[in-house]
Amino acid sequence: LQIADIRITPIAISDPPLLNSVGLHAPYALRLITEIVSDDGIVGISEIPGGVKNETGLRQAAAFFDGHDPFDFNRLTAILDGAFTAADDKRGTNPWDQRLKKHVMSALEVACYDLIGKATGKRVAELLGGVVRERVPYAGYLFFKYAGAGGALGFGMDADATGWPAARQREAVTPEGIVAQAEALIDAYGFPSLKLKGGALDPEIEVGAMEALHKRFGPKMPLRFDPNAVWTMETALAAGKRMKGFLEYYEDPVRGQAAMAEVGKALGIPMATNMCTTSFDDLPESIRLHSEDVILSDHHFWGGFRPCLALAALCRVFGRGLSMHSNSHLGVSLMAMTHLAAATPNLTYDLDTHYPWQSEEIAAGGAIRFDEGHVRLPDAPGLGVELDPVQLASLHRQYLMAGLQERDDETEMRKLHPEFRAALVRY
Amino acid sequence: LQIADIRITPIAISDPPLLNSVGLHAPYALRLITEIVSDDGIVGISEIPGGVKNETGLRQAAAFFDGHDPFDFNRLTAILDGAFTAADDKRGTNPWDQRLKKHVMSALEVACYDLIGKATGKRVAELLGGVVRERVPYAGYLFFKYAGAGGALGFGMDADATGWPAARQREAVTPEGIVAQAEALIDAYGFPSLKLKGGALDPEIEVGAMEALHKRFGPKMPLRFDPNAVWTMETALAAGKRMKGFLEYYEDPVRGQAAMAEVGKALGIPMATNMCTTSFDDLPESIRLHSEDVILSDHHFWGGFRPCLALAALCRVFGRGLSMHSNSHLGVSLMAMTHLAAATPNLTYDLDTHYPWQSEEIAAGGAIRFDEGHVRLPDAPGLGVELDPVQLASLHRQYLMAGLQERDDETEMRKLHPEFRAALVRY
Numbered sequence: 001l002q003i004a005d006i007r008i009t010p011i012a013i014s015d016p017p018l019l020n021s022v023g024l025h026a027p028y029a030l031r032l033i034t035e036i037v038s039d040d041g042i043v044g045i046s047e048i049p050g051g052v053k054n055e056t057g058l059r060q061a062a063a064f065f066d067g068h069d070p071f072d073f074n075r076l077t078a079i080l081d082g083a084f085t086a087a088d089d090k091r092g093t094n095p096w097d098q099r100l101k102k103h104v105m106s107a108l109e110v111a112c113y114d115l116i117g118k119a120t121g122k123r124v125a126e127l128l129g130g131v132v133r134e135r136v137p138y139a140g141y142l143f144f145k146y147a148g149a150g151g152a153l154g155f156g157m158d159a160d161a162t163g164w165p166a167a168r169q170r171e172a173v174t175p176e177g178i179v180a181q182a183e184a185l186i187d188a189y190g191f192p193s194l195k196l197k198g199g200a201l202d203p204e205i206e207v208g209a210m211e212a213l214h215k216r217f218g219p220k221m222p223l224r225f226d227p228n229a230v231w232t233m234e235t236a237l238a239a240g241k242r243m244k245g246f247l248e249y250y251e252d253p254v255r256g257q258a259a260m261a262e263v264g265k266a267l268g269i270p271m272a273t274n275m276c277t278t279s280f281d282d283l284p285e286s287i288r289l290h291s292e293d294v295i296l297s298d299h300h301f302w303g304g305f306r307p308c309l310a311l312a313a314l315c316r317v318f319g320r321g322l323s324m325h326s327n328s329h330l331g332v333s334l335m336a337m338t339h340l341a342a343a344t345p346n347l348t349y350d351l352d353t354h355y356p357w358q359s360e361e362i363a364a365g366g367a368i369r370f371d372e373g374h375v376r377l378p379d380a381p382g383l384g385v386e387l388d389p390v391q392l393a394s395l396h397r398q399y400l401m402a403g404l405q406e407r408d409d410e411t412e413m414r415k416l417h418p419e420f421r422a423a424l425v426r427y
Numbered sequence: 428l429q430i431a432d433i434r435i436t437p438i439a440i441s442d443p444p445l446l447n448s449v450g451l452h453a454p455y456a457l458r459l460i461t462e463i464v465s466d467d468g469i470v471g472i473s474e475i476p477g478g479v480k481n482e483t484g485l486r487q488a489a490a491f492f493d494g495h496d497p498f499d500f501n502r503l504t505a506i507l508d509g510a511f512t513a514a515d516d517k518r519g520t521n522p523w524d525q526r527l528k529k530h531v532m533s534a535l536e537v538a539c540y541d542l543i544g545k546a547t548g549k550r551v552a553e554l555l556g557g558v559v560r561e562r563v564p565y566a567g568y569l570f571f572k573y574a575g576a577g578g579a580l581g582f583g584m585d586a587d588a589t590g591w592p593a594a595r596q597r598e599a600v601t602p603e604g605i606v607a608q609a610e611a612l613i614d615a616y617g618f619p620s621l622k623l624k625g626g627a628l629d630p631e632i633e634v635g636a637m638e639a640l641h642k643r644f645g646p647k648m649p650l651r652f653d654p655n656a657v658w659t660m661e662t663a664l665a666a667g668k669r670m671k672g673f674l675e676y677y678e679d680p681v682r683g684q685a686a687m688a689e690v691g692k693a694l695g696i697p698m699a700t701n702m703c704t705t706s707f708d709d710l711p712e713s714i715r716l717h718s719e720d721v722i723l724s725d726h727h728f729w730g731g732f733r734p735c736l737a738l739a740a741l742c743r744v745f746g747r748g749l750s751m752h753s754n755s756h757l758g759v760s761l762m763a764m765t766h767l768a769a770a771t772p773n774l775t776y777d778l779d780t781h782y783p784w785q786s787e788e789i790a791a792g793g794a795i796r797f798d799e800g801h802v803r804l805p806d807a808p809g810l811g812v813e814l815d816p817v818q819l820a821s822l823h824r825q826y827l828m829a830g831l832q833e834r835d836d837e838t839e840m841r842k843l844h845p846e847f848r849a850a851l852v853r854y
Contacts, residue, residue: 074557074558120547130498130503287714314741
């Protein structure tokens with residue numbers, strides 16, 4: 001089993017105008033689809049965040065893997081360590097991670113696992129140590145948003161034209177709007193928990209939305225809140241006190257491990273992060289300071305499944321909880337997340353997913369089904385998901401037409417609010 | 428690929444009268460050979476320390492694995508977590524680990540990997556992440572010892588009868604004896620580094636032996652010393668000062684993480700352990716105290732390959748070195764150690780091995796060859812070693828005749844020195 005060819009296809013997927021701490025989702029989100037073809041014609045696939053930087057890096061790296069044994073993850077790591085510099089592995093200050101090397105590693109590693117699974121007749125979760133849960137639970141991911149479904153319609157709103165559920169096209173910039181959004185997501189997907197992305201509007205509105213969710217869904221509904229580290233210590237403490245009674249965890253209210261530790265100590269509620277402890281290099285100081293109680297892994301940002309399993313082992317050893325982060329993604333990423341979670345005994349929190357916000361799919365058979373908020377592990381070998389070549393080509397054409405280079409939520413927001421500036425501290 | 432049968436064979440192997448902190452090696456060391464047979468007739472093998480406790484536990488556990496998928500390591504772990512109690516997972520104070528659950532897990536996990544390797548045509552190191560070194564270096568393991576080859580000859584010495592090298596039958600209870608032993612081992616195996624097991628004789632003799640080794644082999648020969656934690660702080664500090672200039676690492680001079688940290692801080696030399704930090708539960712305090720710089724893994728004691736790889740990840744994250752511990756063992760354990768080391772990028776120290784002290788072998792083809800102190804990874808799938816059924820049966824008969832229940836170096840020593848008592852602190 002050797003790698004004979006690696007195909008990389010950039011795609012653009014319609015993305016609704018979701019608000020976050022650094023601006024607004026553009027009408028399209030960019031993804032990269034990798035297909036690794038073995039010498040005997042088996043194809044392994046993966047999906048990572050797109051953009052010119054990731055695509056260029058992935059294409060450059062792919063050139064090294066002709067004849068590579070897909071089982072040889074140590075060689076994969078060594079090659080990428082040699083191909084990229086430390087400068088290619090910097091996270092940046094955005095809510096999403098920008099480590100080029102980790103993204104490339106993830107694209108190749110996950111596709112290799114899919115390939116190995118198909119070659120050996122095993123599901124990826126079985127290759128990762130065994131299935132501890134056949135159904136993986138997800139949290140409903142709530143966003144403040146402007147009206148519209150994204151894509152070619154931009155900020156417009158035209159349920160008939162998109163065919164996308166009207167409830168998800170609606171504006172949500174108030175507590176009532178968020179509650180309505182939550183009702184719609186739960187109605188469609190059955191999510192057993194909810195997360196609200198904050199840092200976008202006045203904290204009074206955001207905390208008000210959390211209180212409204214608690215009031216609407218009661219104490220049995222786990223609620224999370226994540227303002228992506230743009231709050232001051234003062235705001236974080238005041239808001240945390242109001243939400244303390246019902247928060248499952250408090251995700252990145254402030255920036256940096258020391259500040260996170262301070263909030264956690266002051267409030268005595270579980271702190272979570274995908275911004276202050278986001279790599280193995282961050283872990284010693286995280287442990288020393290106890291900067292968070294729950295780490296959100298993400299196989300796209302940590303370099304694939306194997307690093308995420310190592311992170312899981314670390315979390316077990318040091319008594320940290322483990323959850324999972326998401327960005328706008330399609331079904332290949334969703335299934336990769338599902339396999340990883342299915343094979344991680346101590347991944348006990350419902351996973352984040354943007355999936356309900358996407359209206360297109362490249363997976364053969366269309367949108368992945370959720371049952372009571374859970375995704376069932378497929379029976380087929382590998383990731384258990386195949387590409388629909390027609391849809392892949394269509395979303396590639398959409399990429400070429402969209403003309404986007406990199407994700408830039410700040411620029412997108414300025415189209416509507418020219419005065420907007422992303423800042424490390426906003427409220 | 429399902430488990431159809433598990434065969435467990437206790438064996439006794441001739442073991443020479445090696446001295447350590449708790450006494451003397453008995454004429455036989457006990458090992459357990461596990462053969463896992465799949466539904467399509469493939470056999471995966473492993474070797475762990477023997478004794479009635481391990482054999483009983485392993486047989487009890489084996490009953491749970493009829494029809495088990497050898498890939499499902501999470502289920503393996505869950506079953507063993509359910510089958511054994513915390514009391515079955517206590518290390519004890521001896522130099523060797525006595526965790527029943529970990530031994531059982533290791534026996535089953537390693538045999539499953541061998542099975543998977545044979546079923547998929549991959550070498551075990553390839554299944555563990557990929558081969559980073561085709562040749563794995565070992566250290567020459569020196570012991571104070573009484574004359575003799577062990578086995579049926581007991582403490583006697585009869586080179587002609589045993590066919591075992593006369594140089595290894597000789598007594599070694601002085602610095603000169605240890606130097607001669609080192610010369611013999613290096614001559615036969617080409618070891619690139621040396622380790623002396625201490626804690627057995629007066630520290631003056633032991634430190635003298637280390638100084639003599641340094642004088643004989645010069646500054647380019649890495650030297651390690653390990654008195655198995657029976658030294659006082661005073662002895663450890665005084666001896667450490669004398670050896671500071673040439674020690675590669677100082678292994679367990681004193682007992683417990685706090686004392687180890689104190690010695691390391693006082694001397695400023697690399698500290699190593701397989702006694703104070705020996706499980707994941709020990710790691711948080713180890714990190715907090717910096718109780719050692721190098722952790723000696725051992726797949727028999729940590730529950731198999733996967734835990735050792737998780738330990739390796741932890742060592743990388745927290746800047747700890749990684750080496751490997753050994754007990755009296757045959758070729759199946761040697762090859763398992765070799766595969767694990769071959770797949771662990773940050774296992775950068777030469778591995779410990781008792782292998783030169785064994786005169787029998789169950790591996791088909793006889794004794795594993797060392798080349799310049801290195802063992803080459805075999806080309807065959809799985810561990811690359813097969814059992815010799817005639818030798819296995821012969822060493823099983825030897826087990827039945829030897830009548831030993833458990834390793835008990837203290838009792839063995841009392842046969843020669845009735846006044847001997849094993850103690851937590853000796854010198």
